[in-house]
Amino acid sequence: MFMLPFVTTMREGVEAVVFVGGVSLGYPATSFPLPVITGILAAGFVGYFIYRGGNELSIRVFLVISSCILYLIAAGMFSKSIWSLQYHMFAVKVGSDVAEAGDGPGSYDILQTVWHLNCCNPETDDGWDVFNAVLGWQNTATYGSVIAYNCYWIFIMACLACMMYEEKTGSLPFKNAIIKGLLRVPILNIWVKRKLAVSRANATELVRQGQEHLREQLGQSNNYDQEMAIKKNGTVETVQAIHTIDD
Structure with a gap:
């Protein structure tokens, strides 16, 4: 988590130094403070607003x-x-x-x-x-x-x-017509067939994952119902035992 923000910040800083240095070589040093202060204030305002x-x-x-x-x-x-x-x-x-x-x-x-x-x-x-x-x-x-x-x-x-x-x-306009047209092209049809095969495989995998997720949810729901039933039966038996003792 440290390297990505560090590299991103370093890249932006180096880019700013290179571009600002290249543009401002012909300007005196007195022309830098006002743009720098204005940029810092603007960046702070935008950051605070976000x-x-x-x-x-x-x-x-x-x-x-x-x-x-x-x-x-x-x-x-x-x-x-x-x-x-x-x-x-x-x-x-x-x-x-x-x-x-x-x-x-x-x-x-x-x-x-x-x-x-x-x-x-x-x-x-x-x-x-x-x-x-x-x-x-x-x-x-x-x-x-x-x-x-x-x-x-x-x-x-x-x-x-x-x-x-x-x-x-669920589908782009003219998608089927475009695919049929590309399948008729001798070289592109190989690439299109591979893409279609990968797309079907991904769709099958998504369906399988969805079914497994539903099974897990149903299993958890059944386990929860069983636990609640056991607790309910235990509570009923306890109440009956208390009434028996009172009698």
């Missing part, structure tokens, strides 16, 4: 909220990755100095842009870099980034719909 909220909120509500936050972060990262790829291709065409062009014309590819704001730049405007890091915000939206963002949420909604369908029916 600790106190864990006693008040149900684990289901906490998992739903945390999952939604992770979905938002993942959506921003996916959209930002497509945007960065398109921006890199644009920079290769016009030169690397485009990064210093600011927010005006020439700083973005107008042919691939859905909209552009001359403000709220995460690279130059204070505060917007937080939204860029967490939610993937960019003041320039390209066709690729917008389509990627929408496709991500469509994929998430489809996955949730399939999970809800499986929870209600």
Whole structure:
């Protein structure tokens, strides 16, 4: 129980030192205290909130909220990755100095842009870099980034719909049709047959374990009934003996 928390904490600490050290090499030492203090206070507040909220909120509500936050972060990262790829291709065409062009014309590819704001730049405007890091915000939206963002949420909604369908029916939609189609593929059919065999074996094992558990429960219940009957008979005999003595 000691090694796992120790290794996890050490890894996070080393990662923080490496990344912070790599980013902050060009800054003076006076620029560190305020971010460090702010980070410690924020971490303490979040930790206290999770600790106190864990006693008040149900684990289901906490998992739903945390999952939604992770979905938002993942959506921003996916959209930002497509945007960065398109921006890199644009920079290769016009030169690397485009990064210093600011927010005006020439700083973005107008042919691939859905909209552009001359403000709220995460690279130059204070505060917007937080939204860029967490939610993937960019003041320039390209066709690729917008389509990627929408496709991500469509994929998430489809996955949730399939999970809800499986929870209600016990099987994923189109599962049998997909399996039949894969069994017709010469190479994949071997892998599918192995997976089906393992799945059937696991199902059989689960049924066997369930039956054994039921037998144990029934055995314990029968033993309990027998003990209660013995105690009841003993109590009745004791009462009868007392009445006999009184008579």
